[in-house]
Amino acid sequence: MGVTRRLLGRERVHQSAEERVRVVSPAQGGTGGGQALLGRPRSRRYLESAAHLDAGTAGKVDVSELAATIAAEFGAGAAFPVGLLSRCYLGAPYEVHILDLAGEIVEHYTVGQPLPFPYAGARRLALHPSYVAIEVYPDRFVCLHEDGTATPIAT
Amino acid sequence: MADIRAIDQGVLNRIASEIGQLNTQQAQIGMVVDRVQTHQFEMDNRLQALATQFSEYLEADRRAKELQLAETRIVKVRQELETTYGHYADVRRRAVGILQAIDVGVVTHETIQGTTEDVMMAAPRYWLAPALVALAGWARDDRPLAERALGEALARDVDKVALFFALVLRRSERPDSSARWLGHFFARQDPTALSRELVVLLDAVATGAFGPQAKAIVGLNIQEWIDTLTAAEGFLPEQHGRWREALLALTPQVADTKYKTLSTASPTWGALRDSLAAVQRNQHVLVHFQRIFEGELQVPRDIEEHIDELLDSLVERFDPEELPLREREAELQAIIDWSGDRDAALQRFESTRQALAEQVDFMGLLTNAAMHAQEAGASRGTQRLAVAMSRPWIVAAHDELVATARHEAPASIELAVDDWSATVDGDSSEDDLLADLRRHFDASTQAAVDAVKFRGGPLVAAIAAPVVALTAIAAPFLLVIAAGLAAWAIYSYTQLQPRRAAAREEGEKRKENAEAWLRNSLTEYVDYRAEWERCDRQAEDVRALLTSIAADEYALAREDDVRTVIA
Numbered sequence: 001m002g003v004t005r006r007l008l009g010r011e012r013v014h015q016s017a018e019e020r021v022r023v024v025s026p027a028q029g030g031t032g033g034g035q036a037l038l039g040r041p042r043s044r045r046y047l048e049s050a051a052h053l054d055a056g057t058a059g060k061v062d063v064s065e066l067a068a069t070i071a072a073e074f075g076a077g078a079a080f081p082v083g084l085l086s087r088c089y090l091g092a093p094y095e096v097h098i099l100d101l102a103g104e105i106v107e108h109y110t111v112g113q114p115l116p117f118p119y120a121g122a123r124r125l126a127l128h129p130s131y132v133a134i135e136v137y138p139d140r141f142v143c144l145h146e147d148g149t150a151t152p153i154a155t
Numbered sequence: 156m157a158d159i160r161a162i163d164q165g166v167l168n169r170i171a172s173e174i175g176q177l178n179t180q181q182a183q184i185g186m187v188v189d190r191v192q193t194h195q196f197e198m199d200n201r202l203q204a205l206a207t208q209f210s211e212y213l214e215a216d217r218r219a220k221e222l223q224l225a226e227t228r229i230v231k232v233r234q235e236l237e238t239t240y241g242h243y244a245d246v247r248r249r250a251v252g253i254l255q256a257i258d259v260g261v262v263t264h265e266t267i268q269g270t271t272e273d274v275m276m277a278a279p280r281y282w283l284a285p286a287l288v289a290l291a292g293w294a295r296d297d298r299p300l301a302e303r304a305l306g307e308a309l310a311r312d313v314d315k316v317a318l319f320f321a322l323v324l325r326r327s328e329r330p331d332s333s334a335r336w337l338g339h340f341f342a343r344q345d346p347t348a349l350s351r352e353l354v355v356l357l358d359a360v361a362t363g364a365f366g367p368q369a370k371a372i373v374g375l376n377i378q379e380w381i382d383t384l385t386a387a388e389g390f391l392p393e394q395h396g397r398w399r400e401a402l403l404a405l406t407p408q409v410a411d412t413k414y415k416t417l418s419t420a421s422p423t424w425g426a427l428r429d430s431l432a433a434v435q436r437n438q439h440v441l442v443h444f445q446r447i448f449e450g451e452l453q454v455p456r457d458i459e460e461h462i463d464e465l466l467d468s469l470v471e472r473f474d475p476e477e478l479p480l481r482e483r484e485a486e487l488q489a490i491i492d493w494s495g496d497r498d499a500a501l502q503r504f505e506s507t508r509q510a511l512a513e514q515v516d517f518m519g520l521l522t523n524a525a526m527h528a529q530e531a532g533a534s535r536g537t538q539r540l541a542v543a544m545s546r547p548w549i550v551a552a553h554d555e556l557v558a559t560a561r562h563e564a565p566a567s568i569e570l571a572v573d574d575w576s577a578t579v580d581g582d583s584s585e586d587d588l589l590a591d592l593r594r595h596f597d598a599s600t601q602a603a604v605d606a607v608k609f610r611g612g613p614l615v616a617a618i619a620a621p622v623v624a625l626t627a628i629a630a631p632f633l634l635v636i637a638a639g640l641a642a643w644a645i646y647s648y649t650q651l652q653p654r655r656a657a658a659r660e661e662g663e664k665r666k667e668n669a670e671a672w673l674r675n676s677l678t679e680y681v682d683y684r685a686e687w688e689r690c691d692r693q694a695e696d697v698r699a700l701l702t703s704i705a706a707d708e709y710a711l712a713r714e715d716d717v718r719t720v721i722a
Contacts, residue, residue: 124561124566125558128561130557130694141562143558147702149554151551151554151557151558153555
């Protein structure tokens with residue numbers, strides 16, 4: 001596992017990949033409702049939160065605001081991502097980090113370190129300079145551009 | 156005893172003879188097995204190359220037959236078009252001529268009447284013929300004839316006749332009458348099932364041929380269509396899919412000859428080729444849209460000329476009843492253009508067919524105008540308008556194709572030569588791969604050298620020679636046999652070193668070839684990745700170009716125009 005930073009100050013409960021996926025209810029994600037909304041543009045505030053999960057300021061991330069921003073961005077009935085994957089700016093050897101929305105933790109991964117399911121397939125997209133971050137859903141990725149455009153692709 | 160000794164000697168002689176024969180045969184078999192072992196990999200390679208060549212031959216043969224068939228069939232289709240609809244072309248040629256003749260007034264009414272009546276007789280069922288008769292009647296104030304002819308023309312094709320007279324009357328500076336026909340035409344349109352003529356009208360309105368008043372009315376109408384269509388369930392996925400297909404049709408073919416070594420020796424070449432084609436599409440998409448927006452629009456010298464062009468466009472385009480044959484012609488032409496590659500041709504044709512379809516919804520019409528302007532009959536101005544109106548969906552489809560291409564790009568490739576294979580990715584080192592390959596071939600060579608041993612027939616001969624020599628006390632001639640066996644054993648022993656040297660030499664040769672092949676493969680892979688990344692970067696150029704298009708600049712209904720109309 002990668003370096004784990006606890007954001008809410010409580011012990012992280014170990015979850016398997018399957019459990020992480022399961023916390024997303026059918027109404028929120030997967031092939032459930034709200035798929036049409038996946039491609040709508042994201043707000044500037046949300047993008048900034050997604051792009052600077054670390055910003056080299058470990059422990060200074062306002063989690064409540066981040067959670068509120070994410071919840072507001074998707075709203076009721078919309079598909080809700082399992083987590084976000086983006087480029088890590090902590091510097092070598094770290095390469096990417098995951099914001100696991102189910103466990104409410106940020107995990108940093110080094111170069112070559114394998115990512116858990118379902119994040120693994122999105123690694124190269126997250127490292128591509130065209131994307132700020134990748135929203136990871138059980139059955140698709142949504143690439144977020146700097147201008148807020150969201151591009152869903154099936155996995 | 157004497158008898159027994161005699162029998163023993165005969166048996167011994169026979170055994171000795173048979174051992175000699177057996178040894179000879181064993182030696183021959185041993186040599187054959189060695190040769191087989193030595194050439195086994197070579198044979199495998201040749202067989203593989205032969206299978207590839209055979210497969211290529213079959214594919215080339217299939218394409219050649221498809222091409223030949225398409226060339227034969229297209230001639231027949233064109234002949235049928237000429238036979239069945241050739242007289243329509245005659246009517247079309249005369250239409251603009253009659254209009255100009257009426258303008259200039261150098262042709263007598265009788266001649267015009269005669270000509271229009273001729274075409275009426277020559278082209279039954281064709282709307283343009285009675286429309287021309289009505290026009291001629293109107294020109295010489297023969298109201299009853301004009302009305303009868305107009306009634307017949309409207310019965311044949313209301314939309315085209317309405318548009319025809321809207322254009323003719325606008326050309327004759329009768330804006331009120333023209334506007335009535337235009338309104339009539341628009342009132343009949345259903346945005347989910349538009350006739351192809353609407354592109355012509357879009358041309359006219361977008362370039363201001365009907366003036367600001369018509370532009371505003373049409374603009375408002377179109378905005379209403381867009382609002383209605385976008386609110387419909389399933390619109391977004393359909394629109395997205397439409398643009399996805401349109402952009403996919405611009406995907407080029409990547410020739411296998413571009414990366415010769417990779418294409419012949421990498422089992423993953425198919426995925427590499429598809430991935431490269433997907434990113435090369437960016438360049439084609441970029442060029443397509445750059446061409447649409449580069450340079451100034453050519454504004455017609457005067458309004459009459461422009462309307463003549465629109466009339467040309469209206470009357471010279473083929474009619475719906477010609478569509479099945481026109482589609483067949485386009486399909487066969489696509490197969491010819493793709494040198495008999497039917498699958499690729501049909502994929503391209505499917506996109507073109509949408510442009511030829513008899514009825515489309517408004518969004519489909521915009522797609523056709525933007526992507527297949529020639530087939531859809533759209534001018535550069537209409538193309539710009541269509542792209543500007545469809546911009547959000549084009550960008551979304553482009554983004555999705557680009558993200559998919561990036562996601563599906565092979566992260567590593569397989570390289571295989573002889574019985575050595577490796578997985579290569581961006582972090583692989585050429586030195587490490589070469590070292591691994593050398594280790595593999597050195598071990599293989601060593602195994603081949605070690606396999607050359609003093610065994611089989613020669614070994615039996617070496618053991619049998621002294622035994623036979625000892626029995627020679629009783630039968631001296633056995634000494635000759637013993638000497639022969641010993642000579643063969645010695646000869647075989649002396650051949651061991653040359654055979655080992657030959658095996659080593661062949662192993663070294665295979666290693667050298669494999670090293671050269673690996674270096675070529677890696678060089679090509681580096682070039683491939685560089686090209687892939689260069690093409691991938693162009694996706695951002697496409698995005699920048701599309702997002703820089705100011706939709707307002709090409710909008711039909713500007714606020715000023717709308718205010719003018721409302722006032």
